[in-house]
Amino acid sequence: MPAWDLLLTNAHIATMQGNHGAYGVIENGALGVADGKITWVGPESELPSRDDCKTLSLNGRWVTPALIDCHTHLVFGGNRAEEFEQRLTGISYQEIAKGGGGILSTVTATRNTSPDELIKSAAVRLQSLAREGVATVEIKSGYGLDVENELKMLRVARSLSGSSGISIRTSFLGAHAVPPEYEGNADSYIEMLCKEALPQAVGEGLVDAVDAYCENIAFSTDQIARLFEAAQSLNLPVKLHADQLSDSGGAKLAASFQALSADHLEYTSKEGVTALADAGSVAVLLPGAFLTLGETHLPPVDIFREKNVPIAIATDCNPGTSPVCSLRAAMNLATALFRLTPEECLAGVTREAARALGLLHDRGTLETGKRADVAVWNIGHPRELSYWLGLNELAQLFVGGHEVLRR
Ligand code: DI6
Numbered sequence: 001m002p003a004w005d006l007l008l009t010n011a012h013i014a015t016m017q018g019n020h021g022a023y024g025v026i027e028n029g030a031l032g033v034a035d036g037k038i039t040w041v042g043p044e045s046e047l048p049s050r051d052d053c054k055t056l057s058l059n060g061r062w063v064t065p066a067l068i069d070c071h072t073h074l075v076f077g078g079n080r081a082e083e084f085e086q087r088l089t090g091i092s093y094q095e096i097a098k099g100g101g102g103i104l105s106t107v108t109a110t111r112n113t114s115p116d117e118l119i120k121s122a123a124v125r126l127q128s129l130a131r132e133g134v135a136t137v138e139i140k141s142g143y144g145l146d147v148e149n150e151l152k153m154l155r156v157a158r159s160l161s162g163s164s165g166i167s168i169r170t171s172f173l174g175a176h177a178v179p180p181e182y183e184g185n186a187d188s189y190i191e192m193l194c195k196e197a198l199p200q201a202v203g204e205g206l207v208d209a210v211d212a213y214c215e216n217i218a219f220s221t222d223q224i225a226r227l228f229e230a231a232q233s234l235n236l237p238v239k240l241h242a243d244q245l246s247d248s249g250g251a252k253l254a255a256s257f258q259a260l261s262a263d264h265l266e267y268t269s270k271e272g273v274t275a276l277a278d279a280g281s282v283a284v285l286l287p288g289a290f291l292t293l294g295e296t297h298l299p300p301v302d303i304f305r306e307k308n309v310p311i312a313i314a315t316d317c318n319p320g321t322s323p324v325c326s327l328r329a330a331m332n333l334a335t336a337l338f339r340l341t342p343e344e345c346l347a348g349v350t351r352e353a354a355r356a357l358g359l360l361h362d363r364g365t366l367e368t369g370k371r372a373d374v375a376v377w378n379i380g381h382p383r384e385l386s387y388w389l390g391l392n393e394l395a396q397l398f399v400g401g402h403e404v405l406r407r
């Protein structure tokens, strides 16, 4: 007889297993948890007899995998509401960046903010994600741009996990912009990242993956290739901000390093998509940045579908191009702006987001053996999770079988 710590009954379950029909639905289902893992999931009528255990009837509510935000810059000092107003008068993001504003103004603010203050402001944004059912959040560095401050950001990101119950994955984004100390000398900056910043951050256990910004206002493919070689020699997976503002060969570069994901991709060519398909990399789409920048060039969604490139969706929460602290809003935007289906959106913040973090073996779908990260919703069908904008129907959130939130 199975012994469970927790049994959820009287639920409709969207398992999000890719090969189990739309949403992987099990109507009138049940889900058993032992030692923080899912040990049984199926129709309630097939439940085996069992020892007594804590049982929770969900009264016909829907259950999905807890959501995953696989691309955020959640930790930063200050904000850029002033720049936001400037952009509304017609000054472009690139012009502001070239004038020393943009990312570099957040670098100054982040360097001048203490770890405690960074934790406080990021925790507010993290709670905003969690109360909509997000249990795993990727957080990048990239606003420190020197050894001390990149490590400070990563330590802050790691510490957010303990205080929230949310699982945090970190990405080293030292190659986000050229810092003022290295102006005109991006090659030396990359060398410093490879020889000092990255190895030290890895030595402290602060890095789960290495990311970079491949763009004509940031780093070239050659520079990033050097960083990615350093990442590989440290056994770290890579991912890339690719082809966001121009086709700069980012997707192809990412694919050549078997990247977990390539992100943004508005300007990616068919060749770039084919390379991602061959490498098994995930395309992470970021509709919040598309919206905020008033972008009109659409990512090649039809070609992703044709080539079976998995599509994830994330907030890209950052103070410049995506002040978005709602993954549910990103799902809705992805339907409106990119014409993704509600099922693609939900897969994009569960199964495919897990894949984009290299965590699909552990979460992202509801199946036995995976961590019991479960969201319970007051909805009539999972398509509603992409339909409503600004309505929060989360009832409960479980992480590793423990309830971390109830509304
Ligand atoms: N692409 C983005 O959208 C963000 N970083 C990046 O590489 C923007 C970051 C910022 O403007 O602060």
Ligand code: FE
Pocket: 071, 072, 073, 241, 316, 318
């Ligand atoms: Fe980003």
